[in-house]
Amino acid sequence: MACIGSKGELTESARKMLTALEHPASPEDVAARTDLPLFRVRAGLREMAEAGLVELQGASYAPTELGRSLLAA
Amino acid sequence: MASLLESTSQETLHPTATLAATASLPRLGSPAPDFEAVTTHGKIRLSDYQGTWLVLFSHPADFTPVCTTEFLAFAAIAPDLRKRNVELLGLSIDSVSSHIAWARNIKDKFGVDIPFPIIADSNKEVATLYGMLMPGESKTETSRCVFVIDPTGIVRAxxxxxxxxxxNTDEIVRLIDALQTTDKHAIATPANWHPGDKVIVPPPSTMEDAEARTKAGYECTDWYFCKKTI
Structure with missing residues (x-):
């Protein structure tokens, strides 16, 4: 589940997950909000955290400035 | 293992037998070996499936006819499995590019989307961890293995x-139904059981239990053989 496409744009699933993170949320909440399978959300959020698009705040994920800017682009 | 080696003449073993290698293979009732793997849906860890049932299965190779029929069959049961909180995860020793090309070919030639990830186990790490390679059959292709892993990460079948x-993918759905029914009702399921059929009441472990069950309203053929409807 690559979160960034070949042109530096967010992939569809990454965009879905970032949109669901308007407020910090757990992977379970993101899965419920996006209708994506939980395993994909867990793997996707981990990958987005490695790419600096989201950060872990306790048990919840929140978008970073980079994540917000790519979502707005 | 040592006692088996002592009691078994080496001359009687098949040339491909590697007794030591079997020691680390998955066991029913034990935690499934953890892994992180490249898949057609990105990097996935076994722990990503925590809270979900998982059917991890291997196939010999992409772009082969029997495997193609299997993938069509697995894709067909995927919606039924998801209703049961079960995910599918395929594996072979092909590259992720090969998996993507094959899945696209299946879509093109058969009109079927492959909705589940496929592990590209080029270095055979997961295949080795799970004992999916059967050297007597092939040293370069994984056999058709299925591992049913429960939401807590335990190998159940x-x-x-x-x-x-x-x-037979219908059997995999039946197996999931049986395991989930066992967990929910603390019962066992008889041969060829399907949902709606009577289930087996676990045998009594004490004389008192044996006596009590004769009055419990079960359908008993004998004290150890009782069925009930759930």
């Missing part, structure tokens, strides 16, 4: 089919 024989 294993099925092994040879390269030549495609699997």
């Amino acid at each position: 294993m099925i092994y089919y040879p390269l030549t024989t495609g699997r």
Whole structure:
């Protein structure tokens, strides 16, 4: 589940997950909000955290400035 | 293992027998070996499936006919499995590019989307961890193995089919139904059981239990053989 496409744009699933993170949320909440399978959300959020698009705040994920800017682009 | 070696003449072993290698293979009732793997849906860890049932299955190779029929069959049961909180995860020793090309070919030629990830196990790490390679059959292709892993990460069932024989996916759905029914009702399921059929009441462990169950309203043929409807 690559979160960034070949042109530096967010992939569809990454965009879905970032949109669901308007407020910090757990992977379970993101899965419920996006209708994506939980395993994909867990793997996707981990990958987005490695790419600096989201950060872990306790048990919840929140978008970073980079994540917000790519979502707005 | 030592006692087996002592009691078994080396001359009687098949040339491909490697007794030591079997020591680390998955066991029913034990935690499934953890892994992180490259898949057609990105990097996935076994722990990503925590809270979900998982059917991890291997196939010999992409772009082969029996495997193609199996993938069509697995894709067909995927919606039914998801309703049961079960995810599918395929594996072979092909590259992720090969998996993507094959899945696209299946879509093109058969009109079927492959909705589940496929592990590209080029270095055979997961295949080795799970004992999916059967050297007596092939040193370069994984056999048709199925591992049913429960939401807590415990291996609950294993099925092994040879390269030549495609699997019965209806049986995999039936197996999931049986395992989930067992967990929910603390019962066992008889041969060829399907949902709606009577189930087996676990045998009594004490004389008192044996006596009590004769009055419990079960359908008993004898004290150890009782069924009930759930």
